[in-house]
Amino acid sequence: MSDDQANPIRVRGLRKQYGSSHTLRGVDLDVRPGEVFALLGPNGAGKTTTVEILEGVRRRTGGEVQVLGRDPAEDSPRWRARLGIVPQTTGAYTDLTVREVVEHFASFYPAPLPADQVIGMVGLGKQERKQAQTLSGGQLRRLDVAVGVVGDPDLIFLDEPTTGLDPEARAEAWDLVRYFADQGKTTVLTTHYLDEVEALAQRAAVIVAGAIVETGAVSELGGRREVPATVSFTATGGLSAAGLPELPPDTTVDARTDDVITLRTHGPTRALAALLPWAAEAGVGELRDLRVHRPTLEDVYLKLIRENQGELS
Ligand SMILES: Nc1ncnc2c1ncn2[C@@H]1O[C@H](COP(=O)(O)OP(=O)(O)OP(=O)(O)O)[C@@H](O)[C@H]1O
Numbered sequence: 001m002s003d004d005q006a007n008p009i010r011v012r013g014l015r016k017q018y019g020s021s022h023t024l025r026g027v028d029l030d031v032r033p034g035e036v037f038a039l040l041g042p043n044g045a046g047k048t049t050t051v052e053i054l055e056g057v058r059r060r061t062g063g064e065v066q067v068l069g070r071d072p073a074e075d076s077p078r079w080r081a082r083l084g085i086v087p088q089t090t091g092a093y094t095d096l097t098v099r100e101v102v103e104h105f106a107s108f109y110p111a112p113l114p115a116d117q118v119i120g121m122v123g124l125g126k127q128e129r130k131q132a133q134t135l136s137g138g139q140l141r142r143l144d145v146a147v148g149v150v151g152d153p154d155l156i157f158l159d160e161p162t163t164g165l166d167p168e169a170r171a172e173a174w175d176l177v178r179y180f181a182d183q184g185k186t187t188v189l190t191t192h193y194l195d196e197v198e199a200l201a202q203r204a205a206v207i208v209a210g211a212i213v214e215t216g217a218v219s220e221l222g223g224r225r226e227v228p229a230t231v232s233f234t235a236t237g238g239l240s241a242a243g244l245p246e247l248p249p250d251t252t253v254d255a256r257t258d259d260v261i262t263l264r265t266h267g268p269t270r271a272l273a274a275l276l277p278w279a280a281e282a283g284v285g286e287l288r289d290l291r292v293h294r295p296t297l298e299d300v301y302l303k304l305i306r307e308n309q310g311e312l313s
Contacts, residue, residue, distance in 0.1 A: 007066075008033055008155050008186045009054060014063035016049050016210075023049050025210040026063065031203075036177060036187045038197040038218070041207035042305055047190045048088060050207065051157055054188070055085055068155055081109050084153030088160050088190075090140045091147060093132035098124050101132050102146050109151035121179070122146045123172050138165045145176065156180055156187045162196060174199055194297045206301065208308040222300030230254070231271050232262040233290040238282030245278035247271055260289070268292045 009031035016024035024046050031037045039047045052058040053065060056072035056079075065072055070079045093101045102119055106112035119128050122142040127135060132143060141164060149156060158177070162170045177200050180187055189201060197204055197218055205215040206222075214221060228250070235242070240259050251265035265271045272292075279287055 006033075007031065008068055009037075009188070010064075010066040011050075011054070012064040014050065014053065014065060015061045016046070016053065016058070017061045023210050024053075024060075024063075027207070027210070027212055029205060029212065029215070031186060031188060034181065034184050034186055035203060036181055036189055036201045038189045038191060038201035038204040039207060040191070040194075040197065040204055040301060042309070045207045046210040047207055048159060051159055051188065051190055055083060055157055056080065057085075078110075081151055082154045084149045084151060084156040084185075086144050086148035086156070086158045086161055088163075090137070090144055093140075093143065095131055095133060097129050097131055098135070098143060098146075099128040101143060102150055105147045106150045111152060112150050113152045115150070118146045118150045121149075121176060123169070138169045141165055142169065142173075145173065149180070154185060156185055157190075158187060159190045160192065161189070162191070162193065170196075194301055198297050206304050208305060211308075213308040214304055218297065221297065222295075222304050224295050224297070224300050227295045227300070228264040228266050229268040229295075230262060230264055230293045231268050231275075231291070232260060232293075233275075233287040235259045235261055236288050237284050239279060239284050242278070242282050245274050247274050268294075 007030050009029060011027055011029040014024050014027040015022070027046070027050060039050065041047050049058060053060045054067050054072055056075050059073060068079060068082055070076060096104065098119060099115060102115045106115055119125055122145050124139060124142050124146065127139055132140070135143060141161070145161060162173045165173060174196070177187055177189070189197070191197060201218050203216060204218050204221060205212050207213070219225070236259065244253065244261070247263065248265060248267045248270040250267060251263050251271050254262040254264045263271055275287065279285070
């Protein structure tokens with residue numbers, strides 16, 4: 001197995017200084033073949049700096065970086081042709097039509113995808129004869145994606161690809177990322193939308209003030225699996241005066257304000273199995289306002305940021 005098959009991206013101790021300001025303070029990253037990997041973090045955390053160093057667009061101050069088996073600082077044209085880059089800012093495409101823009105960028109690559117296919121993939125078929133400068137913001141973003149992937153890359157960098165897109169265009173952009181994943185391509189996604197990460201990425205890293213504070217499977221980030229679920233409901237009728245039934249041992253009663261009862265438990269199904277006969281016995285067939293809440297990616301992400309922001313900045 002060659003190095004880049006082993007891991008398309010391997011970063012150790014990456015540092016970047018702008019003047020006296022330490023923007024990246026020793027970043028380690030491994031991105032695995034074929035995965036969608038999300039880089040998360042608040043504004044100014046260092047995501048774009050990291051990604052641009054990986055793309056060979058910015059120079060690092062220190063550390064080791066391997067992308068598709070090479071150091072991006074070597075800037076080899078053959079290596080660069082294997083990358084698909086969709087930067088954060090929308091391109092300036094002057095007075096060319098959509099098709100001309102795509103064909104123009106295709107001409108830089110040794111084995112590009114057919115322009116028709118790419119234009120269709122990003123949903124700009126109806127606009128292909130329009131001048132790029134007359135497109136809407138969302139359509140321009142799609143053109144950015146077309147330009148980024150027309151070289152049929154092995155590794156795709158998407159920097160906030162869906163910012164400014166309407167919900168339909170966003171769903172289409174997600175389909176496109178899934179399409180590339182199905183083709184076995186590796187994607188690094190920078191985004192502030194956690195639902196996007198949940199929908200698309202297998203693994204993620206959270207960067208705060210230039211340091212990675214957590215890396216792992218999206219489903220397990222921030223100890224999500226271990227955090228207890230919350231079960232809450234309003235105690236109506238006969239329940240308002242009733243004591244709670246025996247609940248599973250790992251359940252705690254978090255709060256009982258007025259008639260709202262909130263439990264924390266690692267076994268919400270078992271807790272409900274105890275609550276339902278208890279409610280029925282009190283003549284209550286439905287637990288009003290019943291909610292079972294497991295920590296979302298947003299919950300754990302915000303917690304990670306709050307815990308680390310003060311410490312690192
Ligand atoms: N060329 C530059 N010269 C000096 N400082 C810079 C330069 N580029 C970025 N920075 C600083 O480095 C820090 C990280 O910026 P970066 O753009 O990498 O963050 P980011 O995580 O991508 O933020 P955002 O979510 O807002 O896009 C910021 O404090 C920024 O001001």
